[in-house]
Amino acid sequence: MDTTRRTALRAGLVVGSAALVPGAILLDQRPSAAAVIPRSDPFTLGVASGDPEPDGFVIWTRLALEPLAADGLGGMPSSTYQVNWQVATDEGFTDVVRAGATTASPAWAHSVHVEVAGLLPGREYWYRFRLGKHVSRSGRALTTPALGSSPSSLEMAFVSCSNLPAGYFTAYRRMAEERPDIVLHLGDYQYEGAGTGIGRQHAGPETKTLAGYRQRHAQYKTDLDLQEAHAVAPWLVVWDDHEVDNNYADDLADRPVEQPGFLDRRAAAYRAYYENMPLRRRSVPAGPDLDLYRRSGWGDLATFHMLDTRQYRSNQACGDGYKNCPEADDPTRSLPGFKQEKWLLDGFRDSRARWDILGQQVFFGRRDNNPDPATTTVGMDAWDGYRASRQRITQGWVDAEVRNPVVLTGDVHAHWASDLYLDYDEAASTEPVGSELITSSITSGGDGYDEPDGTHPWAEWNPNLRFWTNLRGYVSTTITPTEMTARFRCVDRVTTPGAEAFTRATFVLEDGVRGLQEVQAAPVPQLRSSRTARTDEQKIADTIASETHGG
Known part of the structure; x- marks a missing residue:
């Protein structure tokens, strides 16, 4: 397929993917009336920060009661939740310098991306999230x-x-x-394939759908060693x-047999990647x-x-x-x-x-x-x-x-x-x-x-x-x-x-x-x-x- 045709095909998919355009993430920030706070801990995937700047950084979490749920939605109800967040100058949160609330929507797999601003440059901070009585672990970030x-x-x-x-x-x-x-x-x-290894195995088949990629990211995020690495410092990811x-x-897919529908697969993978990484709004995917x-x-x-x-x-x-x-x-x-x-x-x-x-x-x-x-x-x-x-x-x-x-x-x-x-x-x-x-x-x-x-x-x-x-x-x-x-x-x-x-x-x-x-x-x-x-x-x-x- 020549470059011009590939570009035109991609442009057509973007136009036809209204649910994926950046504005869609802002359509409704109100918590659902039926958003009953879960009884068990929803912060099973840890926390992360990224893309630091002199006045702030992104802080991230994703709500998941059952991270390996096959539908990729982490066992969460189909409700929009209001999640509170705090940033402090100390690990004990006695000096909170920024705080607020944001929404976790099922449309984005209940992921949370907060672009914290107004902080001092070259400083160490700590952050955390709260949903009802549940408080996430804290993370360390630097401007x-x-x-x-x-x-x-x-x-x-x-x-x-x-x-x-x-x-x-x-x-x-x-x-x-x-x-x-x-x-x-x-x-x-993360890796897209199915199969087993040394006692740990991927949940689900090879990832080709949005549900599959979401499930795979969630499985990786349950690893406690990876959670420690995310919580210790801001990340720049590619x-x-x-x-x-x-x-x-x-x-172009690796194998010709996988080419039909490959751009749909790429769109699913890119959306799940954004949902699970501490990225700024400039990286919200469009198809x-x-x-x-x-x-x-x-x-x-x-x-x-x-x-x-x-x-x-x-x-x-x-x-x-x-x-x-x-x-x-x-x-x-x-x-x-x-x-x-x-x-x-x-x-x-x-x-x-x-x-x-x-x-x-x-x-x-x-x-x-x-x-x-x-x-x-x-x-x-x-x-x-x-x-x-x-x-x-x-x-x-x-x-x-x-x-x-x-x-x-x-x-x-x-x-x-x-x-x-x-x-x-x-x-x-x-x-x-x-x-x-x-x-x-x-x-x-x-x-x-x-x-x-x-x-x-x-x-x-x-x-x-x-x-x-x-x-x-x-x-x-x-x-x-x-x-x-x-x-x-x-x-x-x-x-x-x-x-x-x-x-x-x-x-x-x-x-x-x-x-x-x-x-x-x-x-x-x-x-x-x-x-x-x-x-x-x-x-x-x-x-x-x-x-x-x-x-």
């Missing part, structure tokens, strides 16, 4: 520093890929225990593919469209450019997978879409931040799995499959003289560290122009394994690849005016709960200096289960299989 201010530091963590049947979400809890200032979730927050369908591109890419500043210390590399992308080239594909160099193809590319390049030119950080989904630097220098074989689902698009973005930050460009990535179920180049064929003899930090998964891929030298076989002919481990975890960073320190945090297992986290490697980026500097390569701890050394061929097969079938 960003004032525009033009110069913060001394920022603690930021980023995560990706939490597949419930693949393991326990221990890494979320370990991240929460570090009390970051902000969390970036880079996609695959999606990848599994929030809808593995490896989809724009309005199969949802505005998700955006910027968030932390004074003049950092600007986060949060990208959406699924909704607008050209289709994967050459049938997806790892290929030697000339189409990847086609300048008419784009991974983020040309409108988003322009938005990002404009942001580079306008930036006055010390650190410009791209929060996005798929591997940015080159990963050639073919040792033959005459043949490049790379993944079509990542920026390698959109080389002209990657070149425009990279040249854009070079031309704009961005002070410290850093790309943050999820998707690939392993920790990687990579330097970035304008010409990867000359990487061995030229200086990098930026760096990429890639987080492993929370659970996807299961327990994983490690190697003492932290080196992937591809690094032999990809000099940009500096570090790798196939353990699960997250990345914890400290950002100051002089340096950005990244700690690759790991857990040794996810198939049983309670693992401790450890730092597998630490890298530093110095202000104004291109390229990663490794300051710590920690010894591999004695892992709980026996893991024998794997051959290079096994490591390569693991990498390709994980990204092709479950990334």
Whole structure:
């Protein structure tokens, strides 16, 4: 289907989806006359905050008496409820500085999004909700520093890929225990498939309907480790593919058999995503469209450019997978879409931040799995499959003289560290122009394994690849005016709960200096289960299989 036809089809669905337009959420804010307060706790899905600004943030909850109800409505009556909220300067709520009431409507699965404003910049706050006698747990949120201010530091963590049947979400809890200032979730927050794993299984079949996506989000939100991570800090969220369908591109399903009705499926998935995330009104979906890419500043210390590399992308080239594909160099193809590319390049030119950080989904630097220098074989689902698009973005930050460009990535179920180049064929003899930090998964891929030298076989002919481990975890960073320190945090297992986290490697980026500097390569701890050394061929097969079938 050509781009013009896809655009027209999408526009037609938006026009025909009056129930999904932003105004629909405001049609009736009055509580229903029959809104009897439930006797049991309706705050089973926890609380969350997100999209912080200097004067406030979004606070979120969703009422659910029976989170796994098959209709996706959480066992709630079909009534509209008035939910009260409070924001305080202390965890005991002795100094409440903002309070109000909002509605939780069955049309939006009784989700609540409050855009709190009028707060002081660069401050820590606590929030909570009340329905009748029921009071939610409290959450911690922060406002960003004032525009033009110069913060001394920022603690930021980023995560990706939490597949419930693949393991326990221990890494979320370990991240929460570090009390970051902000969390970036880079996609695959939930997985759409059916099936079982290590004792936990998805409720319901593969998600294709609004009821199914709502039920799946609710199931994930019942996880107490995930609830802790949401409650500890504001999140900036973006999606990848599994929030809808593995490896989809724009309005094209992964498999042709799934194409009929795919935009209806995408509309259902996007609506459920909004309902279950701490997003502002600007992200209220309109049919199969949802505005998700955006910027968030932390004074003049950092600007986060949060990208959406699924909704607008050209289709994967050459049938997806790892290929030697000339189409990847086609300048008419784009991974983020040309409108988003322009938005990002404009942001580079306008930036006055010390650190410009791209929060996005798929591997940015080159990963050639073919040792033959005459043949490049790379993944079509990542920026390698959109080389002209990657070149425009990279040249854009070079031309704009961005002070410290850093790309943050999820998707690939392993920790990687990579330097970035304008010409990867000359990487061995030229200086990098930026760096990429890639987080492993929370659970996807299961327990994983490690190697003492932290080196992937591809690094032999990809000099940009500096570090790798196939353990699960997250990345914890400290950002100051002089340096950005990244700690690759790991857990040794996810198939049983309670693992401790450890730092597998630490890298530093110095202000104004291109390229990663490794300051710590920690010894591999004695892992709980026996893991024998794997051959290079096994490591390569693991990498390709994980990204092709479950990334």
